Amino acid sequence: MLLTSFYPVICTTRLKESHAFYADWFGFETTFEADWYVSLRRPGPVPCELGLLDHTHPTIPNGYRKPVDGLLLNVEVPDVDAQWRRLVVEGGLRVELDLRSEDFGQRHFVVADPNGVLVDVITPIEPTGEYVERYIDR
Template sequence: MLTSFCPVICTSRLGESRDFYTRLFGFKATYETEWYVGLSRPGLPPHELALLDHSHPAAPEAHRSPVRAVRITLEVDDGEEEWERIVTCGAPNAQPALRATDPDGKHLVVTDPNGVRIDVVTPKRPTGDRTDCWSRGEGAPCPEESILRWRSR
């Protein structure tokens, strides 16, 4: 059974990245050195994220470069309220991508100091036979629907 999940972002902007995630998304630094920052966001389940200086020997030599091409999706209850909060906090590169017509829900996009795209989404609650996926804790859409939609692109 999975008991924890902690993505690690290799970065050349450790302090700037720490400030971004603590200011905009409520993470708290739980462990910090000159080359590593452990971040946590309380709740059930708790959410973790780590930042690692890309040049530090803790990273395998073949992977000692800043992160490239990563997208993180954060699910929120109220996308419009979250958008206002993020803009008020002064998020750099924020994109007002709220689209009420999106089949998966409303989205807003902000980019962290490393170029990591943060997609903040308010999923639409399913209706009809799709509600079974929510009751099983799988979110929306049902996994089989996601696969079909992905393959049809």
Template sequence: MATLNSFYPVLEVHDPRRAADFFVSYFGFEATFLSDWYVSLARDPAYELAFLAHDHPTIPEGFGSRVAGVLLNLEVPDATAEYDRLVRGAGLTCPLALRDEPFGQRHFILEGPERILVDVIENIPPSGEFAAQYAE
């Protein structure tokens, strides 16, 4: 098995700086590399995220596209407080309002730039039906 030094998503977008600014402004990330075609972000050493221009020549022909079908999960200690801060306070677009799920999450989903979906999650006890499905 390969040794990993790091693992992080790189999302193909039209405007990497605009996408990155959302995560800098609302989630405390900082830019570690900043160009017109690529922006790398970090928050603490453990959390990284990057954005790449969807039409950059490093993307193999036929694979360049904008973000679709990706949901970025951010686990927080208090989803209700984050909902108040981000949706009620900052007015961010929220296609899924704060709710509790029987599988063990209190969460809401934000829509960031370029339709990037961000699921803000607080882990809560799952219902009995789901508790047995979790690995020990």
């Protein structure tokens, strides 16, 4: 199978708030907007896409029309400490997991979007201990 794109679509009860969250805090630009769907793209050397969809829209099959639950989005950045200052210290976003370094090779913190979707802001670091050998392509 040849993939031409792959991106998450968050089913939400809070379309406008979610749109503002990803545009304001993470630099996503709107590529399509309707009252039931917003398509977002973050340009750059590694472009990223994200969709936001009203969870009651008929394009979602019956039985699946519910808001998102249990989703974690990873956002890798060159300097997680700078993003901590921007998003949390200066921006006032509520922290779900404080900034910390993990033995498995991440320095990160977690915030939540208006839907409760967790956004894990990460800078990869060198793993330590037992995790060093667990990486396949180092």
